[in-house]
Amino acid sequence: MAQFEHKSPRITEHALIAALRKRARMRSPDLQLGIGDDCAIVRPKSNEEIVITTDFSLEGVHFRREWHTPESVGHRCLARGLSDLAAMGARPVAALLSLAVPNDLVAARRGKKTWLDSFLDGFFSLARQYKVPLAGGDTAQSLDRACFDIVLLGAVKRGRALLRSAAKVGDAIFVTGALGGAAAELLALAHTRQRFPIMASAQSGHPHLFPEPRLNVARKLVAMRGIHAAIDVSDGLSTDLAHICEESGLAAELEAAAIPVHSLATEAQRKGWVSSALDLALNGGEDYELLFTASADVKIPRRIAGVEVRRIGRIVLRRVRRARISLRDEDGRVTVLEAGGWEHFSGT
Numbered sequence: 585m586a587q588f589e590h591k592s593p594r595i596t597e598h599a600l601i602a603a604l605r606k607r608a609r610m611r612s613p614d615l616q617l618g619i620g621d622d623c624a625i626v627r628p629k630s631n632e633e634i635v636i637t638t639d640f641s642l643e644g645v646h647f648r649r650e651w652h653t654p655e656s657v658g659h660r661c662l663a664r665g666l667s668d669l670a671a672m673g674a675r676p677v678a679a680l681l682s683l684a685v686p687n688d689l690v691a692a693r694r695g696k697k698t699w700l701d702s703f704l705d706g707f708f709s710l711a712r713q714y715k716v717p718l719a720g721g722d723t724a725q726s727l728d729r730a731c732f733d734i735v736l737l738g739a740v741k742r743g744r745a746l747l748r749s750a751a752k753v754g755d756a757i758f759v760t761g762a763l764g765g766a767a768a769e770l771l772a773l774a775h776t777r778q779r780f781p782i783m784a785s786a787q788s789g790h791p792h793l794f795p796e797p798r799l800n801v802a803r804k805l806v807a808m809r810g811i812h813a814a815i816d817v818s819d820g821l822s823t824d825l826a827h828i829c830e831e832s833g834l835a836a837e838l839e840a841a842a843i844p845v846h847s848l849a850t851e852a853q854r855k856g857w858v859s860s861a862l863d864l865a866l867n868g869g870e871d872y873e874l875l876f877t878a879s880a881d882v883k884i885p886r887r888i889a890g891v892e893v894r895r896i897g898r899i900v901l902r903r904v905r906r907a908r909i910s911l912r913d914e915d916g917r918v919t920v921l922e923a924g925g926w927e928h929f930s931g932t
């Protein structure tokens with residue numbers, strides 16, 4: 585892979601690559617060789633294996649420049665990949681970032697900085713937090729919309745990666761943090777058309793604009809006994825739990841009362857933006873919390889790495905012509921939960 589080879593003479597190529605290289609300077613024992621050669625070289629520990637994931641961040645699909653600050657776009661771009669590493673129980677080793685940005689966005693200034701500078705502020709702020717070195721990438725000029733592609737390399741002890749296919753009958757199902765907050769904040773952006781909508785519970789953070797990848801929780805989980813399957817909640821609980829069930833050939837029963845509903849989702853319901861906060865928690869996407877299963881006889885702490893962990897249901901045998909996931913409400917009524925994860929900006 586070309587290391588920040590630039591194809592547009594109109595963008596100040598040297599300035600961009602120099603800026604990236606300067607910001608990418610971060611020492612890491614895993615990264616033997618970073619930006620500057622034809623390839624990067626990583627060297628994991630001898631008892632580890634490498635996991636790899638890639639994610640697009642496309643303007644108009646994953647973000648809008650009217651709604652998202654460039655810092656948020658940079659943060660989310662990296663957070664999505666880091667969340668996938670967390671879902672495998674891996675620690676980050678290196679990132680590769682490819683970007684195609686139209687000239688008007690490169691030139692757009694916000695105060696003293698360009699849009700792209702602020703994007704990199706958001707990106708590298710999160711990279712520093714989790715000590716992820718940028719090992720390379722590619723740049724090009726896009727004709728209309730911005731497009732970012734992140735590749736993340738992670739390391740995990742051999743044979744210890746947390747797989748979607750590893751759930752067992754009788755496992756308890758757990759989720760970190762609270763759900764529906766990211767979808768609620770996205771609704772707030774759409775309704776108020778402000779980048780940072782003032783909401784009563786805004787102190788609880790910005791789950792859509794600045795999601796927190798659960799790498800610290802993952803590090804603890806992978807060292808614990810009896811943790812089986814895991815996935816990150818990127819498409820919504822109903823969809824992501826269905827992935828675990830499908831890959832494991834099993835089914836799941838959820839307790840509605842146990843689902844941790846984010847306070848922003850409750851607020852979205854109060855404002856009349858949605859009829860049910862629980863619906864946002866079940867089907868809203870991009871929360872980037874961890875969903876995992878564990879042996880019922882293993883005691884899972886109520887907090888892991890400072891993050892609340894809730895037991896929300898259990899894994900059961902798959903019955904022919906029966907739903908993959910059933911949901912029992914507080915009155916004991918059982919309904920089928922269809923995978924209903926959000927399509928981002930559907931209808932636009």
Ligand SMILES: [Mg+2]
Pocket residue numbers: 667668671815816818
């Ligand atoms: Mg994922």
